[in-house]
Amino acid sequence: MQDHFVHVQCGDCPIRHRAVCARCETDELAQLEQIKYYRSFQAGQTIIWSGDRMEFVGSVVSGIASLTQTMEDGRRQMVGLLLPSDFVGRPGRSTAAFDVTATTDVVMCCFRKKPFETLIAETPHIAQRLLEMTLDELDAAREWMLLLGRKTAREKIASLISIIARREAALNKKKATGQLSVDLPLTREEMADYLGLTLETVSRQISALKKDGVITLEGNRHVSIPDLDRLLEEAGDDTDGGMLV
Amino acid sequence: MQDHFVHVQCGDCPIRHRAVCARCETDELAQLEQIKYYRSFQAGQTIIWSGDRMEFVGSVVSGIASLTQTMEDGRRQMVGLLLPSDFVGRPGRSTAAFDVTATTDVVMCCFRKKPFETLIAETPHIAQRLLEMTLDELDAAREWMLLLGRKTAREKIASLISIIARREAALNKKKATGQLSVDLPLTREEMADYLGLTLETVSRQISALKKDGVITLEGNRHVSIPDLDRLLEEAGDDTDGGMLV
DNA sequence: CGAGCACTTGATCGCTTTCAATAGCTGTGG
DNA sequence: CCACAGCTATTGAAAGCGATCAAGTGCTCG
Numbered sequence A, B: 001m002q003d004h005f006v007h008v009q010c011g012d013c014p015i016r017h018r019a020v021c022a023r024c025e026t027d028e029l030a031q032l033e034q035i036k037y038y039r040s041f042q043a044g045q046t047i048i049w050s051g052d053r054m055e056f057v058g059s060v061v062s063g064i065a066s067l068t069q070t071m072e073d074g075r076r077q078m079v080g081l082l083l084p085s086d087f088v089g090r091p092g093r094s095t096a097a098f099d100v101t102a103t104t105d106v107v108m109c110c111f112r113k114k115p116f117e118t119l120i121a122e123t124p125h126i127a128q129r130l131l132e133m134t135l136d137e138l139d140a141a142r143e144w145m146l147l148l149g150r151k152t153a154r155e156k157i158a159s160l161i162s163i164i165a166r167r168e169a170a171l172n173k174k175k176a177t178g179q180l181s182v183d184l185p186l187t188r189e190e191m192a193d194y195l196g197l198t199l200e201t202v203s204r205q206i207s208a209l210k211k212d213g214v215i216t217l218e219g220n221r222h223v224s225i226p227d228l229d230r231l232l233e234e235a236g237d238d239t240d241g242g243m244l245v
Numbered sequence C: 001c002g003a004g005c006a007c008t009t010g011a012t013c014g015c016t017t018t019c020a021a022t023a024g025c026t027g028t029g030g
Numbered sequence D: 001c002c003a004c005a006g007c008t009a010t011t012g013a014a015a016g017c018g019a020t021c022a023a024g025t026g027c028t029c030g
Helices: A026-035 A113-122 A124-150 A153-171 A188-195 A199-211 A228-235 B026-035 B113-122 B124-150 B153-171 B188-195 B199-211 B228-235
Strands: A036-041 A046-048 A056-062 A065-070 A076-082 A099-102 A106-112 A180-183 A216-218 A222-225 B036-041 B046-048 B056-062 B065-070 B076-082 B099-102 B106-112 B180-183 B216-218 B222-225
Touching (some): A026 A124, A076 A124, A076 A188, A076 B124, A106 A113, A113 A124, A113 B124, A124 B076, A153 A180, A153 A199, B026 B036, B026 B124, B113 B124, B153 B188, B153 B199, B199 B216
């Protein structure tokens, strides 16, 4: 069940209009096509090791990857969740600053780094889109800093669920209100690494939100939200809803 | 003592080679010159309110500004420290996502937003430099997420001091080793907001580091570091020293 | 059926917060 | 010159939240 993504034409690519190539004209796309190749990773596999030389940059085509940082004694913090169309790697830097790991099975559209860098210098549409995406990620990282620095465990969990729910709702173009339900793409431990908590605390707070009727669970991974506004209240967010990811 | 920065030629600007204009040729500089103006802010003054319409973007020329986020109940998290040459604002978005406050007296080199956006679209050197700076900030934000999510109060303080010390050392082109000393540009409360702590905990941990001989204090703001390696050890960083800011 | 894994739940510990008092510094005005 | 207000910082005592240590549950897959 691997590598049916042997080579897809960019025109047929599912992330064509959201990834770094979103604004490219057909001729620019042809240039990208020449330096791209697909790679598949199994869930749990490391895509890039922190400190390693990066020979490619690229986009997540399908699946979910995570960006993590680990201290010498093993403490770990997830610093980004990479969804389809998100960009991986840093043009202009030779070694990776963070670990990139496949959370689910992942397909990446990779570009050889050197040619991609020259392409950026010559193709404004790619650089512009990359700038836009990077600014969005920076805003998301800063929102996350508020969560990590100031929110309680309960608020952290509520925030995570509401972010996933809002994203789901946005993707399905449904109105992000009233009844909705989502699948958590992360284990309790991964949630803990993302939220700066222990897995036990994650589990306890999910149970507490369930007990208080803010969410209901079907199995461990599937969450139903009877009242999104209630959840957002628990998350401590201003109701405007600054989007993340 | 205000506004002696009435209008400086870009060629004479102290941040000419580090700011968003770093790569501009003389003709590009001339275009920037036409849409720029200086503004001064006193310490404590708000430069931009979160949610407000941004009519300008720009660079910090002198002084220190901070980027903060506040929850409804008053909990506050600093999400960025803006030093001379750092960029403020987000081309392509109409309202500000965070408060920007002058920590010391600040001089900003402002560009009217609309013309700046068109300039970006037409002048690759500006967009490229802005991309580079944004990627650096994103890396710094992610380093900070590890600090906020996983470090102890003592490690947080040691990290903050070592970051300021390393920056100082880099600026003065001195070797970042052995004896060195720095001025903290922040009050205890501002440090607390940056580190996700209370000001009491900040004070306690500074006292503890002093008692243990990791630092010495002269007055409240001036810190001497007898042994930088010792401080880095306390910070819990891998010795490679991923740079921040 | 049992091993392995993800998750839950309980009991206790300890770090950081909270509340509160005190110290030190700076500037103002009598 | 000192008194005093106002601010920043330090220090103490107590409380609380999340971490840690430790079982126990439920599910999947051999």
